Amino acid sequence: MSEEALSAVELQEAVTEALGKGKLKRVRRILRDLTAQEAVDLLQQLDEQQQQLVWNQIGDEAEQEILLLLDPALAEHLLLHSNDNPDTLEPEADEAEEVSPIAQVREALEGGRFKRALKILGKLHPAQAAGLLEALPPSERSSIWSRLDSARAGRILVHLREEVGAGLAMEMADGELLDAARQLDLDDLVDLIQALPFGPGRQLLLSMDVKKRQQLADMLSYPEESAGGLMNIDHISVRADVRVGSVLRYLRLLEDLPDHTDKLMVVDRENHYLGVLRLSRLVTSMADELVSEVMDSEFKALDVLTSSQEVARQFEDLDMLSAAVTSEDGVLLGRITVDDVMDSIREDSERAIMGMAGLDDEADMFAPVLTSTRRRSVWLGCNLITAFLAASVIGQFQGALEQIVALAVLMPVVASMGGIAGSQTLTLVIRGLALGQVDTGNLKVLLGKELGIGTLNGLLWAVLVAGVAILWFGSLGIGWVIGLAILINLVCAVLAGLLIPLILRRFGIDPALAGSMVLMAVTDVVGFSSFLGLATVFLL
Amino acid sequence: MSEEALSAVELQEAVTEALGKGKLKRVRRILRDLTAQEAVDLLQQLDEQQQQLVWNQIGDEAEQEILLLLDPALAEHLLLHSNDNPDTLEPEADEAEEVSPIAQVREALEGGRFKRALKILGKLHPAQAAGLLEALPPSERSSIWSRLDSARAGRILVHLREEVGAGLAMEMADGELLDAARQLDLDDLVDLIQALPFGPGRQLLLSMDVKKRQQLADMLSYPEESAGGLMNIDHISVRADVRVGSVLRYLRLLEDLPDHTDKLMVVDRENHYLGVLRLSRLVTSMADELVSEVMDSEFKALDVLTSSQEVARQFEDLDMLSAAVTSEDGVLLGRITVDDVMDSIREDSERAIMGMAGLDDEADMFAPVLTSTRRRSVWLGCNLITAFLAASVIGQFQGALEQIVALAVLMPVVASMGGIAGSQTLTLVIRGLALGQVDTGNLKVLLGKELGIGTLNGLLWAVLVAGVAILWFGSLGIGWVIGLAILINLVCAVLAGLLIPLILRRFGIDPALAGSMVLMAVTDVVGFSSFLGLATVFLL
Missing domain, CATH: 1.25.60.10 (MgtE N-terminal domain-like)
Structure with missing residues (x-):
């Protein structure tokens, strides 16, 4: 029962x-x-x-x-x-x-x-x-x-x-x-x-x-992540050969329009997209005008396979509230509204920021401890590989480290300055790539500019760090070596910051995700080897 | 002439x-x-x-x-x-x-x-x-x-x-x-x-x-960065006591409405905001209905001093296309449209990502080399302070380093693992704070969870790194010391990742900007001092 x-x-x-x-x-x-x-x-x-x-x-x-x-x-x-x-x-x-x-x-x-x-x-x-x-x-x-x-x-x-x-x-x-x-x-x-x-x-x-x-x-x-994935099918479509008065009568029958309806889609008999009729135009038109006279046929539809990032970019650039989505042969399939685009922009930005720390933006903040531990350990594991890479570089110079302990004290300074300088270029280039503002057309100019900045900042901080090192350890030689190492590392860091995202992208890897870890590996290896290598040559 | x-x-x-x-x-x-x-x-x-x-x-x-x-x-x-x-x-x-x-x-x-x-x-x-x-x-x-x-x-x-x-x-x-x-x-x-x-x-x-x-x-x-800064004054306002037919006649006189007009603002004689009349409702209403009958008086206006982040949040949460902006005493001042909000979201996200590398998102990618060098050197200078802080910690343990060179080789591993683990918690907490999803109401739960993750990951990587260290240097003691140091550093890193953004915020500093540098200072100091300190106690 x-x-x-x-x-x-x-x-x-x-x-x-x-x-x-x-x-x-x-x-x-x-x-x-x-x-x-x-x-x-x-x-x-x-x-x-x-x-x-x-x-x-x-x-x-x-x-x-x-x-x-x-x-x-x-x-x-x-x-x-x-x-x-x-x-x-x-x-x-x-x-x-x-x-x-x-x-x-x-x-x-x-x-x-x-x-x-x-x-x-x-x-x-x-x-x-x-x-x-x-x-x-x-x-x-x-x-x-x-x-x-x-x-x-x-x-x-x-x-x-x-x-x-x-x-x-x-x-x-x-x-x-x-x-x-x-x-x-x-x-x-x-x-x-x-x-x-x-x-x-x-x-x-x-x-x-x-x-x-x-x-x-x-x-x-x-x-x-495509226009098809973002679209909804709640659009209202009208034919181009009817009069504004008929459209208004039809809309009154509906009583309420779907949310975010700022325009109606104009189609032909076979549902091919012809253009849009904005509500703001509709309310200012005379009842006896034809839809074809007041519609906007310049307003382009989005292809159903357009990537969601490209969709977002177009909504932003063209300040659209909604847009039609059509199949390859021009048949109207649906529409995308700005609220979904806004969500997608916010999600992309969250994904980028979380991704840089190896986190998943869709994950539950309170997922079970074991689940979270497993997820986060992946990123730690990747980092361990680069850390051991750096350690093995240091391991090559045990002789130098045994004789001059100051090298062990100062070597993290060289590595970390390179890391910061490199990450600045990396961030700039990643944004440039995402916005389409960096490509082969202006790469050389950017390279020249970044190398200039790297060299100038390298010189500035080389002098300063060298001064501190000399005062601290009372050795002119250490000053020379650390100064030179910092200059080398900053120039290499800037170069790496520029090239790594380009190379990662060529291999289909998102530079925003893996970029900073690869960069850190490069600046650590270059920093440690240049500093300890120069010391071995000049100070032993 | x-x-x-x-x-x-x-x-x-x-x-x-x-x-x-x-x-x-x-x-x-x-x-x-x-x-x-x-x-x-x-x-x-x-x-x-x-x-x-x-x-x-x-x-x-x-x-x-x-x-x-x-x-x-x-x-x-x-x-x-x-x-x-x-x-x-x-x-x-x-x-x-x-x-x-x-x-x-x-x-x-x-x-x-x-x-x-x-x-x-x-x-x-x-x-x-x-x-x-x-x-x-x-x-x-x-x-x-x-x-x-x-x-x-x-x-x-x-x-x-x-x-x-x-x-x-x-x-x-x-x-x-x-x-x-x-x-x-x-x-x-x-x-x-x-x-x-x-x-x-x-x-x-x-x-x-x-x-x-x-x-x-x-x-x-x-x-x-307020609603007043985002608003425009191109809205169309109508009185509540007129009929839909009159509104339509008025709009036809205008011929074209301002861009992004999805609603008209309804006001009283003194221009006090009463609600909105959506175009989608207007086109489905009868000419003899009163505006007051078809308007939406539930639709809240934004106060002119609302922060732009809060404005963006409301546009997203309530899926708005435009909203009225009013003064404190309810007088209609203007309106904000979703296209400006979308730009503001994109700018915020760019600012956050660029800010993490100490860059200004409004700066010219091709600014003169000297200008860019000066701007970027600020961030490098901040980093140098934390780098020397770490170096001075290492400097305290020169005795240990002189006797066991393996310590110098392995110490960056301890510091970098802590840095990564900490940055994961930091990123999570910064997002949580920004979304209002982390506050005193759930801090303890989050703390418990993060400490759990930190401890588990600490144990996992402690065992692994200890194993590698033992194989590499053939010393059981070094294995114990580095394992313990990694565990300590990962737990402290997680704790720091949780507390640093809260503390920075208390002092009015944006945690997204300064957070990772402060965190890195903590994980370096804890990493180096725990590893070298334990080595001094147990291995010398």
Whole structure:
């Protein structure tokens, strides 16, 4: 017998049993299927403690309706003792301004005051709620997640980092996940399916109706980082040979346009893209004008395979709010809106910064310690190889180090100055490559300029460090050697900073990721070998 | 006598003289003030060589008209020998696909084929043209800049990095700069004035008409990095008590709406902000509905002093295309559009990445070598201090180093592993702080997790490095010491990576800028002192 068909007595028994076992989630599930009147009947049959527990599981939406039907005395009692009673919150209100939402939610969760936690979360926009959820430890995150209704959960889901979102989606019952997924735009649904493990993702895809499944399959066929991966299919298209008045009548029938509709797409009979009709033009046009007279046919569509970085670049350069996406043969497939582009820009920038430290920007900040340890150890392992490379260079000069201990003291100075100078050039060149501002057309000029800077800074710091070394160790020879080594290392560092990203790119490796580690290897090796090598030649 | 009033003979003399002195810019200035017929008359009076030179100075816009008026034989001759003749370009056309625009423009400039260079630049959107100009060495940049007409120069100017833009603006004659400035939206004009040195900026401001000057002064009074600094005043506002039909009639009078108008602002009699009327709602409303019935009064305005980062965050979270900006007392001041927000996000991300290497993202990639050297030396100087700090730590253990040279060989390994582990935590925490996902509310959880990761990775790499050290130097003692030192350094590094950004922020220093250098100082000092200290205690 399913829960929906329970009699009042069975219902009471089921709830009492669930409460006895502390299965509050089960209670919430039962409550969700009840009408307000059924819930009221149930409440009035329970003892005082049970009433309070059950009351706390009732959702905000149902609460008002149930309160109206309840015996006024009981209603007042429940409200007074409810754990999100405004009165009992009063003393905290003053400091609430200073306590962060994260702390507020965590405090509420620890005190078992789930309704209060949900209320704090409820005040936030889905994207902000997602940010807050990510900042919670996983157990607390799950505990609040299980209490969200599916509609809201769906809207939050798309804003979560991939790992967090997939994890929470997997915690949902199939039916809940499907409910949540129904709230999503197609492009967000595509992202969700891509973030889920293969099995559940496929299952979610299969549980959609035939039409939506076909659309999803189409969209899933484009690479994630392409115009096809960014596009949505909620555009409105009109034919070029109709009049403005007809378009306006058609739009009025729709009542509300899809979010971020700033233009309509103009197509021919075969759905070939012809141009766009801006809303701002539409509202300033006369009803008897033809769409073909007021449309903008200069506005180019994006090819479905354009890379997402190129899409972002075009949105920025041309200040677009939305753009059509077409197939190779000019058929209109969908549109990309600026909000998705903005997300993609932010993600790219995060990925770059996190990537430089060998981190994954989609990972959960609170992933299990073992998982995080394994992930981070990869980068440490790469570094160990370069560190041992540097050590082996030093190992070649043990004789010199045994005789002049000052070399051991000063050698990190030479290496680190080279590292910094090199990373400046590296950063400049990586940005230049990304923006298309550095290529064979101006490489020589840049090389000349960077070598000039490297030499000048090399001379400056060579003199300064040499001076300090002479004063410190009272040896003119050490001064000469370290000065020369710094000059050599800074010039080589600048050269390496310029060439490494070009070489990495030639091999298809993202210079932003691997660049600084390779550079560090070069400046360490050159720094140590030039300093210790010069010392061996001149000081021994 | 001014140039405009020259007779035909005087004109010919003036041009001949300018050509004789090689003052092509002067010739262009003269040509600009002539009608097509006057230019034709002038051309026909010159000798063949002069004709060709003058012809090359004629702008693309004037070219067609002049060709029509010219004697056909002369026209053909000029076209055939013109230095951007399509025929002579033919052989290059095949490889043009592979040669970058930068190379193409530079090649054209070197060959003195300015029209060709201008044509390549002319095909690009202003933002792309700005990117191309930035990629040119300063002399070539100036040479092409001086040939751009002011209208186009103005549109390009706002997309240039501050330093490049200010430099080129200063090269323009006052009149030209004023012409260029007239093309700009108010918000871009504000940016330009802020980028110029005080004197010329003020002069530009004063040369505007009274109304514009007042508006500019208002906008200049807001901090650059605030909603006021991002806003424009090109919004359209309507009253809540008028009908949709009247609004549509009003818009039709305007013919074209300002760029990026996706909503109108709804205000009361005193210009207080009441809400927005979306165009997408407007086109689906009936003419007899009141604005107050179809407006969205939930849509919040931004306070004029909101930081630009917070503005960006809200645009992203709420997926906005534009938002109203109001004063503290709710008066509508202007609006911010998503294109400016997108630029601001990109700039922030560039600033962060460049800042980590001590670079200024607004600086000219081809600034003079001395200027760049000076700028970069600051960061090298900071690093030198931390490098000498590390060296002085090593200096404390000269005794140990003299006796066991293996210590000198291995010590960089300990320091660098700590540096990498620390930078991973640092990066994570800096992002968390920026997104508001790390604060006192979850610091303890994060600390626990990071210490766990640090300890596990410390153990892992301690064992591995110890093994290598034992095999390399055949000493069990060195293995123990380096393993222990690595464990200590990794745990301390993780702790430092967590605390340094919090401490820097407390002191008002941007952790993204100074964080990694301070961290490196800590991991070097801890790494060297733990390794050499343990060696002194256990191995001597």
